[in-house]
Amino acid sequence: MATAVSGERGVALDLLVDRLAERTGKLGVQIHRVATLDEVAVLAAELVEDGGPAAFAPPAGAGWRAIIAPTLDAASPALRQHLTTRGVALAEVTPDRPTGASVGVAVGISAAAHGVAETGTMIVADGLADRLVRMLAPKHILVVQMADILPSLDEAGERLRALTAAGPDTPGRYVSFITGPSRTADIEMSLTVGAHGPAELHIAILGAAQG
Amino acid sequence: MAEQETGRGIGWGRLAALAVAVGAAVGGARAARRALTPPDGRTRVAKEDAGGHLPQPFAERYQRALNDDRMRAGLLRFQRNWRVGRDTAFAQYREAEDGGKTFEAMRDELAATKDRVIAAPDRYFAQFKAAAERNGAIVYESHSAEDANRYIADLCDRKGIRVIDKSKSMATEEIGLNHYLEARGIHVAETDLGEWLVQLSDERPSHLIAPAVHMDRFITAGLLSKATGQQLEPDDIGGQVRAARHKLRDDFLRARLGISGANAIICETGTTMIVTNEGNAELVTSLPDIHVVLVGREKLLPTMADAMTQVRLLARSATGQAISVYTTFISGPDRPEKEVHYVFVDNGRSAMAADPAFRDALRCIRCGACADVCPPYQVVGGHAFGYIYAGAIGLVNTPFHHGLAAGAGPQSLCVSCNACATVCPVAIDLPRQILDVRRKVVEEYGLPWYKRPALELWSNATLFDHAARAAAKFSRPLAEPGGAFMRKLPGAGNYQRWRSLPVPAKEPARDRLFGGEVHGTPRAPRLSPPLLQTRVTGTRVAYFIQCLTDRLYPQMAEATVRILQACGAEVVVPVSQHCCGLPAFDSGDWERAKRMARATIESLEAADAKWIVTAGASCAVAIAHEYPHLFGDEPAWRARAEALAAKMLDLTSFLVRVAKLEDGALAAPERNVGPVTYHNFCQSYNVLKLHAEPLALIRGVLGRDLVDLPEANVCCGFGGSTSFDKPELSEHILARKLENVDQSGATTLITDNPGCIMHLRGGMDASGREVRVMHLVELLDEGLRAKFPEAFAAPGRLEDAAD
Incomplete structure (x- = not known):
């Protein structure tokens, strides 16, 4: 059986996954090698179960919830079903309240278009609502296909060029490279996570489950 | 040949000149502050131009910084x-x-790319503009800082916007945007934590990427407690950050216009690249329906591939990350209701591009590395070491953005250690550009009053010789018991308290070496046959003594000649040699620097030697690296300077790279002298690139152990004229060095520059440390004597003249 490869250098994908895991490990990112979206749902269920910081706490009587970024929700409706099956309560993004959903939401889930092994980066290219889901919950899960992991920033630059050249009203208008949880060291160089975005970042690599 | 007078016939006029020089040196500290009054007085003119919120006068900023020990300790950890x-x-x-x-x-690659853009800005700008407009963005070229501010204020007025949010942008600091908008009733919410902290304390960023690096957690806790209404504990930094996050969240939701700068703007796709760790730019550029990018043309990059090169350099240089947490690429509006406006500011950039000496500075990617390695920055922070932009780049670009007056004070703090040049990710020649700014300041405002007579004396070989001989004679009664250092003079205060000043030698090196000949063979008998096997046997080498060696440390000169002779070189010592001109060059006094350089070139050319060698490494740097620049607009002299530069070597380079001394050549049975360590003179390390060479001499040729010196290649604080102009600064940098020597446990400290040696010996003595400070050549000379005792056994052979 042929080994899956990525990029011109033909580096084996499992090697790229290892590299990505090694380099994100230093940033406090947790890598999850998963086979199915249901495993993502299991991960989300655990993270919701653990709750979040008091400042994000749900109103009395309500429980912690998760939220799915609209683009991922539309592309992979099965995820919603798995989450529901696993007993995860979901918050919804609504056009009039794109950010109001942050109270009581422990976990956001969104999709990455690519991973970059060189730097442990996830490349996201989607819309405003997706971005807000990614910023506003204290924990976030980025889901990426194993086959979409690129070896280096060279390939990432090429992909970026193609995305941005795709014309108006395409996701390429606003692309972010995300490498680890939001952080600041502005006070005495003391590294503090969760500055504006999530303090906890999980990457679920679909298709990378071992065994 | 210049007339060689002895100290016998000194006239009253010359004594008076000497008195002026000595008096000036003692009064240096006060004079330095006074001398900067004219430039600072003029900042008031600039103040009104940019919205009434520019920094305090330099003298006040400098003094406040010197009083801030907490900041200094924080910056030391930070660096x-x-x-x-x-x-x-x-x-x-x-x-x-x-x-x-x-x-x-990567550095050379990005520098070359940036140079292509700087050379053809209109072409690249047109390409970017076309692509950005194709993406649906609006591109506005402002005529001035005021015009850029007005464009943004008008946009707010037109849309009825009263709250805007901002991600960190030095360009907005540069044009005073916040104060312009606040004065018109528009509230500006800074969303970067550091930037918000300086906004709360009504300050300016003191670092390009770490705006609040001058504050400690007690200060930030106070500011954030007041701003959030919570009682925040200094030790709970996480709690401070969380409180800030929740408070700022409101601003994000209220703001209807977001302002950012750009780390790069990419021509081929019409894209803005913005880098943050917090993620605040994601919110600033996403939530409001209007995004304004304030940017200068120097941020243009041709391709996305170029942007990736910048990404690889930027975060590593800025924070030691492989990449920042959020790197965002925005190519026009991403939804129908969104507007993206580019406001381009020039504000002196075109003038910079048109000036060949400063053009390179437009390559800057604002990483802050030049501040992070800078010893004076560690002492005073970015409010004094800079203006709006801090660090070495701030010293260079301030005159273009805010006028020469604004840059006059900060440039005076540079010690020319060249550390910034070694870490700059776009290879800007910052040290040279700072000296070019210094020259402009001197041309515009003149030298400080005490420097004119001092440099006039120094630049006149005959007068200097008389003065130095007189000083040697008359300083004897002022010497401490033991004779090495001067007694502390009443009233010398900060000039002398923390360092002991050397007593001049009775007999200068030139008297010991010349033996009455024009290009005389040194008086010490020639070592014949040569003691060592080298590649320079029979090679004619001219020896350049160096002023401090000549007048203070003649035994170093004799040791140098002995080592060169032991290598088999035919050593000649040009009698007409005087100072290379470094003190004048370093002071921005190009007129006198050129006068001394011309005399030095003539003197050394006449020696007709294959190599010119000095054990004064700073002079080797001046002659080999600065002379060609000094004569940039005089082709004939430039050619002579370049020819001389090709022959000019410091002793270490000569012994390792040319003579190729073999390992063990001077190894003698180990004597128990305690641990030895090596201080890299900053210019030897950073300019001459002597990294392995000194160790090759000590470990290899001498076969001696060395202990590690922490921060071995950080400046000792001598900094040439800086130690006289800014003694307080020099004192603090020296303290860092001395603490590192303590850490090393060494009892002998070796280096290769007489200025450092004077400074370090003085600091060791004044602080009561028992550490022997030696020139590398003295250590080599010890090895020579130990290895070949028979060569030194006969009376009258190869002995030092009595001191």
Whole structure:
């Protein structure tokens, strides 16, 4: 059986996954090698179960919830079903309240278009609502296909060029490279996570489950 | 040949000149502050131009910084952490299994790319503008800082916007945007934590990427407690950050216009690249329906591939990360209701591009590395070491953005250690540009009053010789018991308290070496046959003594000649040699620097030697690296300077690279003298690139052990004229060095520059440390004597003249 490869250098994908895991490990990112979206749902269920910081706490009587970024929700409706099956309560993004959903939401889930092994980066290219889901919950899960992991920033630059050249009203208008949880060291160089975005970042690599 | 007078016939006029020089030196500290009054007085003119909120006068900023020990301690930690993080990040990238390029390769690549843009800004700007407009963005070229501010204020007025949010942008600081908008009733919410902190304390960023690096956690806790209405504990930094997050969240939701700068703007796709760790730019550029990018043309990059090169350099240089947490690429509006406006500011950039000496500075990617390695920055922070832009780049670009007056004070703090040039990710020749700014300041405002007579005396070989001989004679009664240092003079205060000043030698080196000949063979008998096997046997070498060696440390001169002779070189010592001109060049006094340089070139050319060698490394740097620049607009002299530069070597380079001394050549049975360590004179390390060479001499040729010196290549604080102009600054940098020597446990400290030696010996003595400070050549000379005792056994052979 042929080994899956990525990029011109033909580096084996499992090697790229290892590299990505090694380099994100230093940033406090947790890598999850998963086979199915249901495993993502299991991960989300655990993270919701653990709750979040008091400042994000749900109103009395309500429980912690998760939220799915609209683009991922539309592309992979099965995820919603798995989450529901696993007993995860979901918050919804609504056009009039794109950010109001942050109270009581422990976990956001969104999709990455690519991973970059060189730097442990996830490349996201989607819309405003997706971005807000990614910023506003204290924990976030980025889901990426194993086959979409690129070896280096060279390939990432090429992909970026193609995305941005795709014309108006395409996701390429606003692309972010995300490498680890939001952080600041502005006070005495003391590294503090969760500055504006999530303090906890999980990457679920679909298709990378071992065994 | 210049007339060689002895000290016998000194006239009253000459004595008076000497008195002026001595008096000036003692009064240096006060004079330095006074001398800067004219430039600072003029900042008031600039003040009104940019919205009434520019920094305090330099003298006040400098004094306040000197009083802030907490800031200094914080900046020392900051610089040390940065150094480790930055070096590790570049090394890891290079050495990884999918390893990439070296720092130098990427740096040269990005510098070349930036140069292409700087050379043809209109073409690249047009390409960007077309692409950005195709993406649906609006591109506005402002005529001035005021015009850029007005464009943004008008936009707010037109849309009825009263609250805007901002992600960190130095360009907005540069044009005073916040104060312009606040004065018109528009509330500006800074969303970067550091930037918000300086906004809360009504200050300016003191660092390009770490705006609040001058504050400690007690200050930030106070500011944030007041702003959030919560009682925040200094030790709970996480709690401070969380409180800030929740408070700022309101601003994000209220703001209807977001302002950012750009780390790069990419021509081929019409894209803005913005880098943050917090993620605040994601919110500032996403939530409001209007996004304004304030940017200068120097941020243009041709392609996305170029942007990736910048990404690889930027975060490693800035924070030691492989890449920042959020790197965002925005190519026009991403939804129908969104507007993206580009406001381009020039504000002196075109003038910079048109000036060949300063054009390179437009390559800057604002990483802050030049501040992170800068010893004076560690002492005073970015409010004094800079204006709006801090660090070495701030010293260079302030005259263009805010006028020469605004840059006059900060430039005076540079010690020319060249550390910034070694870490700049776009290879800007910052040290030279700072000296060019200094020259402009001197041309515009003149030299400080005490420097004119001092440099006039120094630049006149005959007068200087008389003065030095007189000083040697009359300083004897002022010497401490033991004779090495002067007694502390009443009233000398900060000039002398923390360092002991050397007593001049009775007999200068030139008297011991010339023996009455024009290009005389030194008086000490020639070593014949040569003691060592080298590649320079029979080679004619001219020896350049160096002023301090000549007048203070003649035994170093004799040791140098002995070593050169032991190598088999035919040593000649041009009698007409005087000072290379470095003190004048370093002071921005190009007129006198050129006068001394011309005389030095003539003197050394006449020696007709294959190599010119000095044990004064700073002079080797001046002659080999600065002379060609000094004569940039005089082709005939430039050609002569370049020819001389090709022959000019410091002793270490000569022994290792030319003579190729063999390992063990001077190894003698180990004597128990305690641990030895090596201080890299900053210019030897940073300009001459002497990294392994001194160790090759000590470990290899001498076969001696060395203990590690922490921060071995950080400046000792001498900094040429800086130690006389800014003694307080020099004192603090020296203290850092001395603490590092304590850490090393060494009892002998070796280096290769007489200025450092004077400074370090003075500091060791004044602080009561028992550490022997030696020139490398003295250590080599010890080895020579131990290895070949028979050569020194006969009476009258190869002995030092009595001191």
